[in-house]
């Protein structure tokens with residue numbers, strides 16, 4: 001049996017909410033597959049997988065819009081463009097939901113870290129801008145769904161990160177007060193939501209942040225899941241977000 005990472009003996013929080021794409025899982029392979037299937041149907045050229053991280057983090061509609069711009073057919077999100085973007089978004093989500101985990105994998109050490117926290121009785125949640133149905137499909141397919149007390153994906157409520165509302169909903173469902181929580185994410189959208197909700201933050205530097213991770217303003221920055229136990233211990237000196 002794989003041994004679980006050792007956590008600090010005294011944890012300075014009761015629950016952790018994780019972002020999904022770019023934080024727990026590298027989902028770009030399947031996002032790129034679905035995007036390119038959509039572009040092919042539209043008679044447009046494909047995007048390079050290396051471009052896709054720059055599209056992820058603000059939800060599927062923005063992802064599709066950025067891809068359309070990248071292939072030279074920008075769609076304005078107003079008037080007739082908004083209806084066109086709705087159509088492209090719905091088709092993208094259908095294509096993605098049909099094949100969400102062909103190449104998607106948790107980052108090294110992420111699953112063992114989740115299992116160690118779960119075994120310690122820490123309450124766990126997911127708060128993502130990925131559509132809610134697709135989020136549940138990915139977590140089930142990767143065998144991670146049972147580890148979480150709350151999963152909040154896009155569409156459950158109208159607001160998306162960096163608005164704090166979806167994070168607050170996840171915490172409410174976990175039964176955790178903001179000051180007893182930590183948010184682990186990869187972008188300014190995660191840190192923005194957490195600060196607005198009064199939640200401490202850990203940022204991973206290997207995700208899809210559009211700005212340099214050190215400039216995002218998280219309380220603690222880590223470069224791998226191996227660094228997480230020490231990061232959790234350091235949270236003790238982070239009393240509340242600035």
Ligand SMILES: O=C(O)COP(=O)(O)O
Pocket residue numbers: 019020021022055056057058059060063127128129130131
């Ligand atoms: O933009 C998305 O679709 C998902 O992004 P998130 O899991 O990083 O919130």
Ligand SMILES: [Mg+2]
Pocket residue numbers: 019020021022023057185186187207208
């Ligand atoms: Mg993310």
